[in-house]
Amino acid sequence: MIKAYLIDLDGTLYHGRHRIDGADRLIQTLKEQGVPFLFVTNNSSRTPQGVADHLNGMGIEADASEVCTSAVAAAEYVAAQSPGARVACIGETGLIQAIEEAGLILTEDQPEVVIQGIDREFSYQKLTKALRWINGGAQYILTNPDLQLPGDDGLMPGAGTIGAAIEAATGVQPTVIGKPSSIIMKSAIRRLNKKAEEVAVIGDNMRTDIAAGVAAGCETLLVLTGVTTHENMDGHIQAVKARPDHVFEDLHTLTAWLAKQADQASKKE
Structure with missing residues (x-):
């Protein structure tokens, strides 16, 4: 059962300065469910506060404590x-x-x-x-x-x-240190105080996000909002020798899936 998430940023929640449709609702849903998560980024130029400010500026609720940078x-x-x-x-x-x-x-x-x-x-x-x-x-x-x-x-x-x-x-x-290395993922998993098999990685890039999630032993959720597309997915899969556990067309379908997962978990409890 997934108990926490590691979420990529550029290509997953935004493109540069532009929020990807549904990114704000995705994060809001996780917060409403009380599901822990961290934003995990290869960006080394911004401080965690700088990353949080960038997200908040686009209407995506974020705190510096939720950010793990390379x-x-x-x-x-x-x-x-x-x-x-x-x-x-x-x-x-x-x-x-x-x-x-x-x-x-x-x-x-x-x-x-x-x-x-x-x-x-x-x-x-x-x-x-x-x-x-x-x-x-x-x-x-x-x-x-x-x-x-x-x-x-x-x-x-x-x-x-x-x-x-x-x-x-x-x-x-x-x-x-950064993706596709498992080092940054394991650092984030320790911060969440979870086991790798209890954590899922959300990202748009097979060669970084998904490869890093696989290397760390996490479940992987690929969203087709950025680097990886239907057209190039097979090539990426061959390159990293791994497949994502789940593929979503956009953030809205991912959010609906997350809500369903939370509902099933609450029924089991």
Whole structure:
């Protein structure tokens, strides 16, 4: 029985600044049912409060405590391994704040760990620093492997594109935290205080959301609101070697299914 949900954002609840039809009702329904959930995003540039503000601005009720970002998961991963570690950051506000709040020490002087996310001011100088830090023995952590990001004027390079440059320069493969890695999902599952088999992942992308859910041992709910469509689904399934447990045309059909699940659960009780 599903007792909690991990919900993707971009492509699932919104496209950029535009809410997907039914996203507000989906979240409202979960809150009315008292079903716990977390928003799980590969975005490392925004803080949890920034993500919540973005959602609320579109009419989707959200609180910072309900947000799990790849930046927070990366910082917590490093802090669990090496409390108080010296960390060099290649990233933006969300990642910098997450590192500080995890009790890690930000430094560019002989760091023990390099944590890299999206950095829209990435430069040859930063690439050189990363090369020297990592070749000097620093562990390399990548918040998320997304190669592209949707922008207001079209696609932009993502954190994974920067990571590809660093990996090419150093010859070192990073530890990936964000989807499709199970690390971010397991972090979120711990926050929910549930078992993986009690949690379902809701997402639009077979290669990230659904693959991560499968890797973490969760049930998976694919909505055809974003990356994965009827036309490309078979290709995505072959690529990730997994199928979603349920497929929904839109958020309205998903919400109706969730309401039915809650009704069945209440009858069993």
